[in-house]
Amino acid sequence: MSPRRIAVVGASAAGLAAAEALRRFGWTGTLTLVGDEPHPPYDRPPLSKQLLQGAWQPDKLHLRAADQLDALGLDLRLGTRATGLDTATRTLTLDSGERLACDGVIVATGVAARTLPEAAGLDGVHTLRTLEDALALKERLSGTGHRLVVIGNGVLGCEAAAVARELGHEVALVGREALPMARTVGTQIGELLAAEHHERGVRLHTAAVDGFEADGDGPARRVTAVRTADGTRLPADTVLVAIGSEPAVGWLHGDPALDTTDGLRCDAYCAAAPGVYAAGDVARWQHPVHGRDLRVEHRMNATEQGMAAARNLLAELAESLEGDEALAPAAGRERRPFTPVPYFWSDQYGLKIQAYGVLGGADRSEATVVDPDSRKAVALYGRDGRATGVLAIGLPPRQVRGLRALIATPVPWEEAREGLRNALA
Amino acid sequence: MNITLDADKCCAAGQCVLVAPEVFDQRDEDGIVVLLDAAPPADQHDAVREAAAICPAAVIKVDE
Numbered sequence: 001m002s003p004r005r006i007a008v009v010g011a012s013a014a015g016l017a018a019a020e021a022l023r024r025f026g027w028t029g030t031l032t033l034v035g036d037e038p039h040p041p042y043d044r045p046p047l048s049k050q051l052l053q054g055a056w057q058p059d060k061l062h063l064r065a066a067d068q069l070d071a072l073g074l075d076l077r078l079g080t081r082a083t084g085l086d087t088a089t090r091t092l093t094l095d096s097g098e099r100l101a102c103d104g105v106i107v108a109t110g111v112a113a114r115t116l117p118e119a120a121g122l123d124g125v126h127t128l129r130t131l132e133d134a135l136a137l138k139e140r141l142s143g144t145g146h147r148l149v150v151i152g153n154g155v156l157g158c159e160a161a162a163v164a165r166e167l168g169h170e171v172a173l174v175g176r177e178a179l180p181m182a183r184t185v186g187t188q189i190g191e192l193l194a195a196e197h198h199e200r201g202v203r204l205h206t207a208a209v210d211g212f213e214a215d216g217d218g219p220a221r222r223v224t225a226v227r228t229a230d231g232t233r234l235p236a237d238t239v240l241v242a243i244g245s246e247p248a249v250g251w252l253h254g255d256p257a258l259d260t261t262d263g264l265r266c267d268a269y270c271a272a273a274p275g276v277y278a279a280g281d282v283a284r285w286q287h288p289v290h291g292r293d294l295r296v297e298h299r300m301n302a303t304e305q306g307m308a309a310a311r312n313l314l315a316e317l318a319e320s321l322e323g324d325e326a327l328a329p330a331a332g333r334e335r336r337p338f339t340p341v342p343y344f345w346s347d348q349y350g351l352k353i354q355a356y357g358v359l360g361g362a363d364r365s366e367a368t369v370v371d372p373d374s375r376k377a378v379a380l381y382g383r384d385g386r387a388t389g390v391l392a393i394g395l396p397p398r399q400v401r402g403l404r405a406l407i408a409t410p411v412p413w414e415e416a417r418e419g420l421r422n423a424l425a
Numbered sequence: 426m427n428i429t430l431d432a433d434k435c436c437a438a439g440q441c442v443l444v445a446p447e448v449f450d451q452r453d454e455d456g457i458v459v460l461l462d463a464a465p466p467a468d469q470h471d472a473v474r475e476a477a478a479i480c481p482a483a484v485i486k487v488d489e
């Protein structure tokens with residue numbers, strides 16, 4: 001009999017959480033962790049914050065110390081890309097040509113930054129997803145007096161704009177949405193964020209980007225401006241394209257058993273096929289409480305879902321591999337639906353934005369600005385008469401934690417409003 | 426069990442406090458994690474391991 005093996009594909013937050021949980025829950029077989037980046041698992045949220053700002057060096061981003069990684073006894077394949085998965089035989093193919101027969105696979109390949117086709121081969125145009133991306137942008141923004149245009153006013157664009165302003169650069173933030181992050185946080189909180197960015201000297205533009213202007217030829221072609229559809233020319237020596245991301249599912253397209261529309265589709269247990277689970281930014285799963293498919297690109301979810309996928313995979317294997325020594329007794333667990341209360345935070349200037357639950361897809365939202373000067377605010381988000389999400393800016397931690405309970409499961413709108421009033425009283 | 430924190434990394438998510446309120450707390454001003462007990466009793470160990478695993482900023486290190 002060949003040795004038992006579980007492979008986790010994607011060596012970042014979700015993949016690491018899955019690998020650790022597999023060991024914690026008792027998997028003693030081979031544990032292969034495949035990551036196409038050359039680095040040991042590192043954290044992404046600081047890339048647009050402390051790293052870009054210059055407060056942290058890259059080594060601070062490591063998710064685990066070397067001894068903690070060693071203790072997991074991994075078959076660690078860094079700088080290695082998975083190129084295919086045959087779900088029928090659970091065979092994983094690597095870019096080296098190697099084929100690994102697996103008992104279980106956890107897909108945690110995340111998402112990749114989207115870019116604009118016009119940006120290809122233009123010096124000065126950046127995206128921000130990986131450590132290399134962040135170091136390149138940071139290098140670009142070293143020194144003073146740069147003119148940065150950020151395309152896309154979602155969370156990432158807003159954070160980078162804030163850091164660049166704090167570093168003293170000229171910053172223009174261009175978005176198709178009129179207000180920063182409005183698609184996530186709604187118009188009232190969007191207005192509050194717009195006011196903050198405006199006050200800090202960021203120029204806000206609402207427009208679709210039409211293309212770039214550049215000088216020079218060949219590889220020396222450097223961006224000089226961003227053109228928008230309404231005819232505005234925004235001078236720039238540096239551009240950040242922050243227009244969202246695409247789930248990294250290209251390598252799975254060969255298998256007809258998998259649905260890879262907008263991420264790898266899973267059931268409520270995070271299973272995409274027998275013995276194949278997914279976690280993190282790449283996973284779209286059926287949230288039993290919200291009653292619809294969710295794909296959550298938040299740091300907290302990567303960890304929680306990695307752990308859930310690990311637990312459920314082991315529970316499934318425990319049935320088929322009963323009595324096998326690769327499954328220590330601790331693995332006697334049952335599968336559980338993954339029903340998290342999603343959580344995200346964002347830091348912009350001194351503002352800490354925190355949210356619980358589901359904000360996207362809301363058909364109603366209501367914000368209360370508690371203190372306009374310090375931008376202290378809370379907001380409630382809902383759909384079909386129920387409150388599903390809550391957001392806080394500048395609230396004390398105890399109060400923020402209290403808000404989680406309000407929408408842990410969707411509740412009637414009026415009930416949540418009442419709860420929010422009490423929480424603030 | 427011995428717990429150490431790299432509190433500088435903390436993003437004030439408060440997940441550790443939700444999971445192990447007897448071991449972790451948050452500063453009122455900025456939500457940064459506070460360690461209440463660096464060597465908690467055995468009945469807290471599972472909760473602490475869970476908190477360390479779930480912390481979205483890899484702040485909590487547990488040596489056993």
Ligand SMILES: Cc1cc2nc3c(=O)[nH]c(=O)nc-3n(C[C@H](O)[C@H](O)[C@H](O)COP(=O)(O)OP(=O)(O)OC[C@H]3O[C@@H](n4cnc5c(N)ncnc54)[C@H](O)[C@@H]3O)c2cc1C
Binds near residue numbers: 010251
């Ligand atoms: C700059 C930035 C700031 C952020 N800030 C916040 C924040 O403040 N708050 C918040 O809640 N969230 C934030 N996020 C989101 C958060 O970082 C993600 O939700 C989280 O990183 C998702 O983890 P993951 O492991 O699912 O995916 P990823 O971190 O994307 O990791 C996937 C890994 O898989 C690798 N991979 C892909 N395809 C293959 C393949 N075929 N073979 C092998 N390896 C492969 C990738 O290279 C990558 O290393 C931020 C993200 C970024 C980029």
Ligand code: SF4
Binds near residue numbers: 435442456457458481
């Ligand atoms: S869970 Fe981690 S990031 Fe959140 S408060 Fe605790 S230590 Fe800080």
